[in-house]
Amino acid sequence: MSKRIGFAGLGLMGSRMARNLLKKGFPTTVWNRTAERCEPLVKEGAKLARTPFELAEHSDVVVACVADPAAVERLVFAEDGLLGAARPGFRYLECSTVSPDTTRRVQAALREHGADALEAPVTGSKNGALNGTLLFMTGGETAVHEELLPVMMAMGTKAIHCGAMGQGSTVKLIGNSVISFMLEALCEGIVLGRKAGLSIETIVEVIQASGYASPYYAFKGAAIAKRDFEEHFAIDLLVKDQTLMLEQAAALQAPMPGLAAIREVFQAARAQGHGREDICAVVKALEKSAGL
Ligand code: NA7
Numbered sequence: 024m025s026k027r028i029g030f031a032g033l034g035l036m037g038s039r040m041a042r043n044l045l046k047k048g049f050p051t052t053v054w055n056r057t058a059e060r061c062e063p064l065v066k067e068g069a070k071l072a073r074t075p076f077e078l079a080e081h082s083d084v085v086v087a088c089v090a091d092p093a094a095v096e097r098l099v100f101a102e103d104g105l106l107g108a109a110r111p112g113f114r115y116l117e118c119s120t121v122s123p124d125t126t127r128r129v130q131a132a133l134r135e136h137g138a139d140a141l142e143a144p145v146t147g148s149k150n151g152a153l154n155g156t157l158l159f160m161t162g163g164e165t166a167v168h169e170e171l172l173p174v175m176m177a178m179g180t181k182a183i184h185c186g187a188m189g190q191g192s193t194v195k196l197i198g199n200s201v202i203s204f205m206l207e208a209l210c211e212g213i214v215l216g217r218k219a220g221l222s223i224e225t226i227v228e229v230i231q232a233s234g235y236a237s238p239y240y241a242f243k244g245a246a247i248a249k250r251d252f253e254e255h256f257a258i259d260l261l262v263k264d265q266t267l268m269l270e271q272a273a274a275l276q277a278p279m280p281g282l283a284a285i286r287e288v289f290q291a292a293r294a295q296g297h298g299r300e301d302i303c304a305v306v307k308a309l310e311k312s313a314g315l
Contacts, residue, residue, distance in 0.1 A: 025049050026174065029082030031075060031098050031105075032119065033060045035254060036145070037088035039152035040118065040178045044086070045069055047177040054078040056097070075101070079108035084174055088118040088145075091263050092125045099129050111137030116171055118159075120144045120199070120260075122267045123189030126162065130188045141167045142188060143175060144195035148255040156180050160198075162191030196268040200282050202239065202302075203265055207285045209240055210306040213247060214313050223248040243303045252297075252304040259298040262289050 025048060030041040033055040041064055045051045052070040053061045054077070065071050072078035075098050079085050085105055087098055095117070099106050105115070115133055117126055117140060126142040133140050141163040151157045157179030161168050168184045175182045185191045209230075216226045227244035230236060246252070265286040272279040292298070292308040 026083040027081065028052070028174065029054065029072065029078040029085040029105075030069075031055070031078060031085060031087045032089035032094070033064065034088065034090065035149055035257075036118075036152045038064065039149065040086070040088055040145075040157070041069065042067065043152075043155045043178045044174070049174070049177060052078055052081050056094075074103035075099070075105040076103045076107045079105035079113065083112070084114040084116055084171065086116045086118060086174065090119070090260065092121045092267075095119060095121050095125055095129065099132070106132055106136070109133050109136035109138040113138035114167065114171060115140040116174060117142045118145055120195050120264055120267075121192060123162075123192045123271065126192050127188050130163065139164065139167050140188070141171050142191040143171070143182065144191055145179065146195070146198060147179070150255070151179070159183070160185050160191045160194045162186055162188045162193075193271065196264055196271065199261060199264040200268050200279070203261065203282060203285050203289070205237065205239055206243055206302060207288055207305060209243060210247070210303070210309050213244070213306060214309045214315060217315060218313060246301065246303050247306050252300040252307075254299060254301045256302050257299050258289055258292050258302050258304060261302045262286060262293060262298075265289065 028044050028049045028051045030051060030053045041053055045068055052072050053064050054072040054075055055061050061071050089098060130140040141161055143159040143161045145157040145159055147157040155178055159175045159179055159182035161182055161184050165184060185194045212226060213223050227240060230240050265282060269279060269283060288308055289305050292305045295308060297304040297307055
């Protein structure tokens with residue numbers, strides 16, 4: 024028998040991930056802070072939960088994909104939170120990108136009720152969520168990873184177990200630090216190149232023919248060339264991750280001077296009103312500084 028799934032958080036990522044679970048035949052119940060966002064999935068066969076508590080009551084596994092640590096706090100620990108319905112055997116799959124401290128705290132609280140959690144932040148953004156090709160990086164018990172693998176494989180194609188609870192979130196934050204550097208470097212190059220009279224296409228063509236080619240440069244370079252800033256992954260959310268990474272860096276006394284500087288460029292883009300645009304809209308902040 025398929026596990027009964029509860030899905031919390033029907034944003035850009037979660038709505039697409041929940042749809043894949045439904046399509047693969049998992050009995051699915053959904054909850055979202057703004058209840059109207061549940062309507063399309065309910066029309067497609069999902070059940071509706073009024074609270075996270077009710078969601079957990081009707082599910083064997085709750086999958087969460089919410090914005091940030093505050094959202095996880097609300098989902099799990101609020102008076103009507105899912106913790107109240109935790110019981111032996113209940114599982115929580117945390118797909119949001121949050122801090123390792125948050126996922127460890129959630130796991131400890133669930134374990135007091137005989138339940139357990141696996142953190143499984145994802146990469147692949149909107150298209151990966153839509154096509155069911157996400158990569159999961161997990162933290163938690165190996166046995167829980169194995170147990171929840173069929174649920175993850177309904178939404179993605181690969182899951183790498185990174186270690187104990189907290190390690191999945193840490194790897195995810197490292198990954199988002201790396202793409203921050205890659206994207207900001209590309210955007211600085213594009214802005215300078217344009218001032219020097221080069222086309223974006225020529226810059227990207229040379230990068231892609233070189234030893235430092237990456238599908239990421241092709242994807243984001245093409246979007247910038249078309250001025251297509253529709254959200255795949257919002258600047259607000261990347262700044263949230265950069266901040267979580269810098270907090271962890273401070274706690275571990277591991278300086279990240281590059282990331283600290285790059286975050287300011289993304290902060291400038293937010294201040295200019297681009298927070299809900301795709302992360303490649305950071306080019307607009309650099310264009311503005313360069314007088315383009
Ligand atoms: P979105 O599209 O911004 O969606 C965020 C979701 O989180 C959405 O369902 C929100 O509900 C929910 N949310 C935000 N704040 C809260 C609080 N305080 N309480 C409960 N629910 C909340 O983000 P993405 O789908 O792109 O990304 C989701 C995660 O994956 C994030 O960690 C990324 O970094 C990776 P709403 O509809 O606004 O009521």
